Amino acid sequence: MRNKKITWLAISLVLAILIVTFTLKIKNKPSGQPEPAEAKAKLVxxxxxxxxxxQRLSEISATLEADNETLLSFEVPGQIVDLPYKEGDRVKSGTVLARVNATEFSLQVAQADAGLNKARVGYQQAQQDFDRIEQLYREGVVAQSDYEKARDGLQVAEEDYLQAQQSADLLEQDKTSLIAPIDGTILVKYVTRGQITSAGSPVYSIGRLDPLKAVLPIPDNEIANWHQGDKVQLTLYGAEREGRVSRIYPSTNSGTGTVGVEVTVANLKQDWLPGQVVMANRPETRExxxxxxxxxxxxxxxxxxxxxxxxxxxxxxxxxxxxxxxxxxxxxxxxxxxxxxxxxxxxxxxxxxxxxxxxxxxx
Incomplete structure (x- = not known):
């Protein structure tokens, strides 16, 4: 009986402690604290x-260049005796731009003429000899070996004559005069009158100032978006002109990874100049x-x-x-x-x- 009383006392004591603990938690809970809830949605x-x-606008800088720019030089060495044109002068195709006194070339021409005359005389003599031997051969007066020898001699003389004639024809061209190949403008003058020039050394640079061209460096992964005939807006010091893609280069620059796209722009007043830097703008639309x-x-x-x-x-x-x-x-x-x-x-x-x-x- 006594053990039962002790057990009930222990249970009552535990219940009392739990009640007091719960009451204290209720009293100590901050007022207004919400009950746990699900995470709030994020605002997006x-x-x-x-x-x-x-649409995007491609902007690329490029340098203006003359159209069909060409370096001109003499085929023979000599002293420049005539050089009348300077930078900026406009010239017509066929204009004599410069002359040289080419002594060596003159000697070559004289030698070629002499060689041609000699070959002509040799050929004529061989032809006469063959005609005579052929007639005698038909009459049975000379042997077949003599006939064949005369025939071979004529053939050799004819080949020598033709070769001498070709050499003379090549030297017959006036290589002492420098001729403008196009209508254009003298861009650069590299020499002065009286100077000795060698064959192949530049004398003039000539090109057209209308139209001008600019070569745009386009990354090779974008080149498929460019086509011949595309419009490109070029800007120079606030002035704008419309150009068109005239050529797309067939290979990639290994150093820059770009492909050259040549844009041609009209320059009627020739107030835009080679060497000036323009900004090229091209709108691109894709669906x-x-x-x-x-x-x-x-x-x-x-x-x-x-x-x-x-x-x-x-x-x-x-x-x-x-x-x-x-x-x-x-x-x-x-x-x-x-x-x-x-x-x-x-x-x-x-x-x-x-x-x-x-x-x-x-x-």
Missing amino acids: VVETVTRDKA GLYVPVSAVINRGEDKPYVFLAIAGKAVKRSVTIGELFGDNLEITSGLTAGDRIVVKGADQLFEGDAIEDPGGNGK
């Missing part, structure tokens, strides 16, 4: 992906799927990704990106038109986060 901005046209740069996340993973808004949750989706157009990135795979993606606040999200768009597009 959601947009629907659509297929659209994006595709585009999303704001802020929507694409790349945290060092294999592929960049975006977050889709599906049933109030952030769902991670890997994407393949193309080129940058302004503030938008081209998406080449991973998204389809109609997908809803987070365009603001994506960098704070993790897979499965609850999201809410104040504009009402988060669901």
Whole structure:
């Protein structure tokens, strides 16, 4: 009986302690503290992906060049005795730009003429000898070996004569005069009158100032977007002119990784000059799927990704990106038109986060 009393006393004591502890917790709980609840949804901005046209403006600097610029030089050495033109002078095709006193060339011409006369006389003599031997051979007076010898001699004499004539014809051209090959402007004058020049050394640089051209260095991964005939806006000190792509070079510069795109621009007043630097602007429009740069996340993973808004949750989706157009990135795979993606606040999200768009597009 006594043991039962002790047991009941112990139980009563434990109950009393629990009641006091619970009461103290109730009293010490801060007023107004809410009960635990589910994590709050993160505020984001959601947009629907659509297929659209994006435009960007390519800006590239380039140097103006004369059209059809050519270096002119003499084919023979000599002393320059006539040099009437200077930089900036306009000349017509066929104009004699300079002359040299080429003593060595004159000797070569004289020797060629002498050789031609000698070969002509030899050929004529061989022809007479062959005609005579041939007649005698037909009459049976001379042997066949004599006939064949005369025939071979005529053939050799004829070949010598033709070769001498070709040499004389080549030297007959006036190589002591430098002729303008095109209508153009003298761009550079490299020599002075009285100077001794060697064969092949530049005397003048000539080219056309209307039109001018500029070669744009285009990265090789973008060259497929350029085509012959494309319009390009050129700007020089605030003045603008429209040019057109006239040529795309067939190879890549191994040092820069660029491909030359030649743009031709009219220069009727010839007030733009070779050597001036212009800014080339070309708008480019392309249709595709585009999303704001802020929507694409790349945290060092294999592929960049975006977050889709599906049933109030952030769902991670890997994407393949193309080129940058302004503030938008081209998406080449991973998204389809109609997908809803987070365009603001994506960098704070993790897979499965609850999201809410104040504009009402988060669901």
